[in-house]
Structures are given as C-alpha cells and as structure tokens.
Amino acid sequence: MSAHRRLACLTELLSRWQPLWRPLPFQYSHLPWLDDFPALGEALLGLSEQDAVRLQDSPFHASPLDEWLPVAELGALVDLPILTAPPVSLPQAWGQHVGGRKWRQIEAFVEQVRLRPRESLVEWCAGKGHLARTLARRHAIDVTALEWQPTLCDEGRGLAQRQGVAVEMCQLDVLASPLAAPLTAQTHIVALHACGDLHVRLLENASETGSPVTLAPCCYHRTRDEVYRPLSRRARELCAAHRLAFSREDLAMSVQETVTAPGGVRRSRERASAWRLGFDDLQRQVRGIDTYLPLPSLAYGRMPEDFTGFCQWAAQQKGLSLPLGVDWAGFEEAGWQRQARVKRLELVRHLFRRPLEVWLALDRMMLLMESGFDAELGIFCDRALTPRNLLLRAARPGDRFIASA
Numbered sequence: 001m002s003a004h005r006r007l008a009c010l011t012e013l014l015s016r017w018q019p020l021w022r023p024l025p026f027q028y029s030h031l032p033w034l035d036d037f038p039a040l041g042e043a044l045l046g047l048s049e050q051d052a053v054r055l056q057d058s059p060f061h062a063s064p065l066d067e068w069l070p071v072a073e074l075g076a077l078v079d080l081p082i083l084t085a086p087p088v089s090l091p092q093a094w095g096q097h098v099g100g101r102k103w104r105q106i107e108a109f110v111e112q113v114r115l116r117p118r119e120s121l122v123e124w125c126a127g128k129g130h131l132a133r134t135l136a137r138r139h140a141i142d143v144t145a146l147e148w149q150p151t152l153c154d155e156g157r158g159l160a161q162r163q164g165v166a167v168e169m170c171q172l173d174v175l176a177s178p179l180a181a182p183l184t185a186q187t188h189i190v191a192l193h194a195c196g197d198l199h200v201r202l203l204e205n206a207s208e209t210g211s212p213v214t215l216a217p218c219c220y221h222r223t224r225d226e227v228y229r230p231l232s233r234r235a236r237e238l239c240a241a242h243r244l245a246f247s248r249e250d251l252a253m254s255v256q257e258t259v260t261a262p263g264g265v266r267r268s269r270e271r272a273s274a275w276r277l278g279f280d281d282l283q284r285q286v287r288g289i290d291t292y293l294p295l296p297s298l299a300y301g302r303m304p305e306d307f308t309g310f311c312q313w314a315a316q317q318k319g320l321s322l323p324l325g326v327d328w329a330g331f332e333e334a335g336w337q338r339q340a341r342v343k344r345l346e347l348v349r350h351l352f353r354r355p356l357e358v359w360l361a362l363d364r365m366m367l368l369m370e371s372g373f374d375a376e377l378g379i380f381c382d383r384a385l386t387p388r389n390l391l392l393r394a395a396r397p398g399d400r401f402i403a404s405a
C-alpha cells in the first residue's frame, strides 16, 4: 500500500472514530460513548482478565471488538514492512557503558543506516553519543554528535577518548536558529529516539539541506504546540477535509504502549490506578462536583503505604480538606472496581494507539517526500526491545549506498 493511501485511510478512520478513542476512560464516571454503543460497552466490561490482558498486548488479533470496530482495517494499516538488514552481532566491547536494552536497540538501528559515498555522519540529540561511537566504529568514519547538555557531552567525550573512537561531541541547541552545525546534502543525520520538536527540527533542516535521514522518532507529544500542526501538505489537506485535529494529550496516546512490565511492577501500577480512581470518587463527593481532578504523578517508590495515606497526600496536593468518618474501605473497593472497568474500556484507545503513531510517522515521511526525498517507513526492531520501533529512512535520489566497513 502506498504511503499516500495509508495516510488517507488512517485519517478517515481516526476522524470517524474520534468520539470513541479520544475520551480518557479514567476521567469519566460514565463514558459518553457508552450511550451510543451499549453492546460494545457490555462486551468490553464482560471480558475476562485473561482476554483483557491479551488484547492490551495484541489489540488486532482475534479481537471480539471487531463486531463494532474496524479492527481488521486498522490492523492492516499498521502492518508496516519489517526493514530487513543482514544479521550482525557487533563486538560486545563496543556496548560497554550502554544499558542492555539500549545496546540491542543500537545494534538493530546501526544496520539500518545506509551510507553513501562521501557522506559524513551527524547524530542528532546524541546523549552520551553511544550510537555515534558505534557508527564511527562500524563505518570507520568520524561522527559528529550534537547534544545540548554539557555533562552528557563531557561524558561522551570521555567515553570516545577511552575507547579511541573518532566522535566529536558538539554541545549545542538543535532548536536554535540558525543551527550552529553546518549541514549539507552530504551530511547523513541519524537520530534514535529524538523526541517531538527535536526530531521535527531535524526533518525541517533536512528538507532544506537535502541531508539524508535515518530516524527512529519518539515522544510526539513533546512539542510546544497545544494543537498539532501537520508537517506535510498532504496531512494538512486530509486533516482539513476530515475535520481532524490532535491535541497534545491525543499525541501522548501514540506512545502510551510500554513493554510489558514484570508482574510486580504491573501489580503496583494497577494498585496506583485503583487508588487514584478511589480518590476520584471521594473528591467528587467531597467537592460536590462531578468532574475529574488531575493529580500530579508520584515517583516510583514514593507511593504512600495505604489507601488512606494516598488520599491524604492527594487531598493535600489539591488543597482539599477531607471530612471525618470517610468510609476508606468502601472508596478503596470502588476504586478497584473502576480500575477493572477502565482497563477494559481503555481497550478501545489501545486499538487506535498504533494507528495514530503510524499516522504521525507517515506525516513525517510525507514531509520529506514533498521535499523531493525517496523515503521508506518500517519496523527496525522487535516490539519487545522498544515499542518505539518505527524507522524512517530518506534520501534524495542519487548516489548508490556503500556497504559498511
């Protein structure tokens, strides 16, 4: 399927089903769309724990929701090509000082970088330059790593020096205009998990200079704009025609899938969610206002010991005084019941999560295509390694690739 067609179909489905995927179930004591789709609601709420967990992990496979929702169509639209690369195992020593999962992402990413003759390499938002060092070794060339934080640059310099690798850490703000690093049509820009506005700036620069790009985008919601401004002309036209606009909160949905957490972490997340929902019932009653009250997040390990302690913390955050004689056990039980409902109702959003992520990646691809690039979008590693496994590769037509060293 062409990228144009895929983007058009996704726009149509995201637009048509926005009343169902947009509302966040935990914010509602009664979700508005349940009145229009009572049978779908019943089917969701009747799901066993096992099926709910299975559909969280695999929303497009054997889903009972396909009676109401376009499950197969969405599944086909997010079925992107797997970008194959000859399997290589890089020397273990190259991965020193890099976390295990990050190293395996780098191994997978590096093989996707197709260098052409005379190209130089720049890593965008490089952190400590782990990817830059690996590319420098793999292709036996100098690499420039752009990074904003001086401490990361210092650490990156130290690592490159100790390992004898030709990486220049360049401390600069990639959002600054004009960019302090010269880019040309021969500068191949790579970025692994550069967030929102950071990778958008990369694409804008590349579309001006003609620099080839290998990018795994991430965190689309980290952006200055409250309302998403499509990058490509095509996406702008489609959004206008289908009256589709994404808020920053909508964009956050696109990256909400996480790698399945170990049992202990999952249980403590569920408890946190149940307590938040129990408190939500309580605060609605205390305030006499039937609306959701957002709470700040709590760092892992800072969770109070019990539900009562949690509600006292939450009330303090919101400047709310709690009455005496609260039925703590009753509100906690109500929280667990709502948590089970929310988990099932969230499955509708799960179904549209990857389609939104693919839509956003296609918009990025289309921007480059409209600037004269050949571009491809695919999957560069297994989802278990990182759910942010989309890779956009683009270059202006011309020279052939060279094999890596």
Ligand SMILES: C[S@@+](CC[C@H](N)C(=O)[O-])C[C@H]1O[C@@H](n2cnc3c(N)ncnc32)[C@H](O)[C@@H]1O
Residues within 6 Å of the ligand: 102, 124, 125, 126, 127, 128, 131, 146, 147, 148, 149, 152, 172, 173, 174, 175, 191, 192, 193, 194, 195, 198
């Ligand atoms: C999500 S991390 C990715 C780091 C690395 N590519 C990786 O995969 O581990 C994003 C990096 O961008 C850097 N960064 C944030 N804002 C920046 C800016 N305006 N200019 C340059 N780098 C920036 C951060 O300091 C951070 O190291």
